[in-house]
Amino acid sequence: MRHTISVLVENKFGVLARVAGMFSGRGFNIDTLNVAPTQDPTASRMTIVTQGDDATLEQIVKQLNKLPEVIEVRDFRTGEYVDRELALVKVAVNSKTRSEVMQITDIFRAKIVDVQPKSLTIEVTGTEDKVNKFIELMRAFGLLDLTRTGRVALPRA
Amino acid sequence: MRHTISVLVENKFGVLARVAGMFSGRGFNIDTLNVAPTQDPTASRMTIVTQGDDATLEQIVKQLNKLPEVIEVRDFRTGEYVDRELALVKVAVNSKTRSEVMQITDIFRAKIVDVQPKSLTIEVTGTEDKVNKFIELMRAFGLLDLTRTGRVALPRA
Numbered sequence: 599m600r601h602t603i604s605v606l607v608e609n610k611f612g613v614l615a616r617v618a619g620m621f622s623g624r625g626f627n628i629d630t631l632n633v634a635p636t637q638d639p640t641a642s643r644m645t646i647v648t649q650g651d652d653a654t655l656e657q658i659v660k661q662l663n664k665l666p667e668v669i670e671v672r673d674f675r676t677g678e679y680v681d682r683e684l685a686l687v688k689v690a691v692n693s694k695t696r697s698e699v700m701q702i703t704d705i706f707r708a709k710i711v712d713v714q715p716k717s718l719t720i721e722v723t724g725t726e727d728k729v730n731k732f733i734e735l736m737r738a739f740g741l742l743d744l745t746r747t748g749r750v751a752l753p754r755a
Numbered sequence: 756m757r758h759t760i761s762v763l764v765e766n767k768f769g770v771l772a773r774v775a776g777m778f779s780g781r782g783f784n785i786d787t788l789n790v791a792p793t794q795d796p797t798a799s800r801m802t803i804v805t806q807g808d809d810a811t812l813e814q815i816v817k818q819l820n821k822l823p824e825v826i827e828v829r830d831f832r833t834g835e836y837v838d839r840e841l842a843l844v845k846v847a848v849n850s851k852t853r854s855e856v857m858q859i860t861d862i863f864r865a866k867i868v869d870v871q872p873k874s875l876t877i878e879v880t881g882t883e884d885k886v887n888k889f890i891e892l893m894r895a896f897g898l899l900d901l902t903r904t905g906r907v908a909l910p911r912a
Contacts, residue, residue, distance in 0.1 A: 604902065612779035614788060619776065622769035631771060632789035634840075634903035637890065643902050680869045682878050683791075684841035686909045712837045712911050719909055721839050723880055733794065745761065745800050746791035747904035752843045752876055754869050 600629065601655045602681060602751050605644040605662055606670040609635065613667040617644060620665065626650065626658050630683075630748025641669060645750045674751055681751035684723045686711070687733060690740030691718050699739055706732050717742055757786065758812045759838060759908050762801040762819055763827040766792065770824040774801060777822065783807065783815050787840075787905025798826060802907045831908055838908035841880045843868070844890060847897030848875050856896055863889050874899055 607613045614633055621628050629647040636643050648658060655673060662671045674681075691699050696718070703710060703720050706728070712719035722732045726749060733744065764770045771790055778785050786804040793800050805815060812830060819828045831838075848856050853875070860867060860877050863885070869876035879889045883906060890901065 611782075611784070614785060615772065615775040615779040618772040622772040625768075627768070628771060628790075630789070630791040632787070632904045633785075634787040634905040636903075637894070637898050637901050645902060680843060680876055682841060682843060682868065684839060684880055684904055684907065686837065686839060686907055688909055711839065712909075714911065719837055719911070721880065723841055723878065737794070741794050743909050744794050745802060745907040745909055746793075747789045747802075747841055747907050748791040750841065750843055750902040750904050752845055752869075752900050752902055754871065754876070 599649065599651060601648050601650065602674040602679070602749060603646045603648065603658065604672040604674065604751055605646065605668060606636070607642050607644060608667040608669060609640050609642045610667055616665055616667060617662070620661055624661060626654065632748045632750065645748065647749050672753065674753065678755070679751045679753050681725060681749050682723055683726055683729055683747050683749045684721065685729050685733065685744065685746040686719060686721055687736055687741065688717050688719045688743035689736045690716060690742055692716065695739050702735055708732065756806065756808060758805050758807065759831040759836065759906060760803045760805065760815065761829040761831065761908055762803065762825060764799055764801060765824045765826060766797050766799045767824055773822055773824060774819070777818055781818060783811065789905045789907065802905065804906050829910065831910070835912070836908045836910050838882060838906050839880055840883055840886055840904050840906045841878065842886050842890065842901065842903040843876060843878055844893055844898065845874050845876045845900035846893045847873060847899055849873065852896055859892055865889065
C-alpha cells in the first residue's frame with residue numbers, strides 16, 4: 599500500500615539528511631520525496647510517498663515524530679486530501695506528429711513550454727495516475743527526457 | 756547565487772540518504788530538492804536547487820560524480836533550461852472575497868482544486884518567481900496552508 603506523508607520541519611541545516619537517513623536506516627522505502635520552503639521562513643515542508651502496510655506507516659510516523667527538527671507529521675488517508683504532481687516531458691516530434699502531440703496536450707490541459715525543431719517540452723500536472731497516463735501516451739512518439747516533482751498534498755478539510 | 760542541478764541516480768535503496776548526507780556533510784546548502792522515478796524503472800531523477808559561488812557548484816558536481824549510484828549530473832546555466840514548480844495553496848475566503856480570489860487565480864492560469872465553505876485550494880504552476888508572486892497576493896486574503904514541489908528543470912536544446 600502506498601502512503602502520503604507530509605512533514606513540517608525546522609528549516610535547519612542537515613534536516614533532509616536526517617530524515618532520509620532515518621528512512622534508509624530503518625529500511626523504509628521512499629517512492630517520491632520533495633522539500634521546499636513554506637510561508638513561514640523558519641519551516642520547510644516535505645512530502646514523502648512510501649510503501650508499506652499500516653504497521654510500517656505507524657512506525658514511520660512514530661520515528662519522524664522523534665526527530666527534534668520535526669514540527670508536525672500528517673499522514674494522509676484516502677479521500678481526505680488533494681494531491682498533485684508536475685512533470686516536464688520532452689517528446690520527439692516531426693512535421694507529421696507535431697499536431698497529434700499538440701492535440702493530446704490540449705486534452706490533458708497540459709502546456710507546451712518549449713519548442714525545438716524536433717521536440718516539444720510539455721508541462722503536465724495532475725494526480726499521479728493522470729501524469730502516468732500522459733507519459734504513457736507520449737512514449738509512442740519518443741520520450742526524449744522526463745523529470746517529475748513527486749506528489750504534494752494538502753488536507754481537504 | 757542559486758544553481759539548479761539535475762542528478763540521474765540508480766533507483767537503489769538509500770541513494771537519497773547518500774546524496775543528502777554528502778550535501779550536509781560538506782556544508783552545501785539545499786534550497787529545494789525533489790526525487791521521483793523516470794521513464795527507466797532502474798533510475799530516478801533528483802533536482803536540487805542550491806546556493807553558492809561557482810567554485811562551490813564545481814565542488815558539488817565533483818562530489819556528486821564520485822558517488823557510485825550517480826549516473827549523470829547536469830548543472831544548468833541560466834537560459835539553457837526550462838524550469839517549473841507546482842504549489843498547492845489553501846486560501847481563506849468568504850462571500851465577499853471569493854470572486855476576487857477566483858479572478859487572480861484566472862489571471863495566473865491557476866486551477867481551483869478544492870472548494871470548502873470558508874476556503875479554496877488552488878494549484879499554481881510556473882517559474883519560482885510566478886509562484887512566489889501568487890502566494891504573495893494570496894497572503895492578503897489569509898494563507899491557511901501551502902505546499903510546494905520545488906523546481907524541476909529540463910535542458911532546452
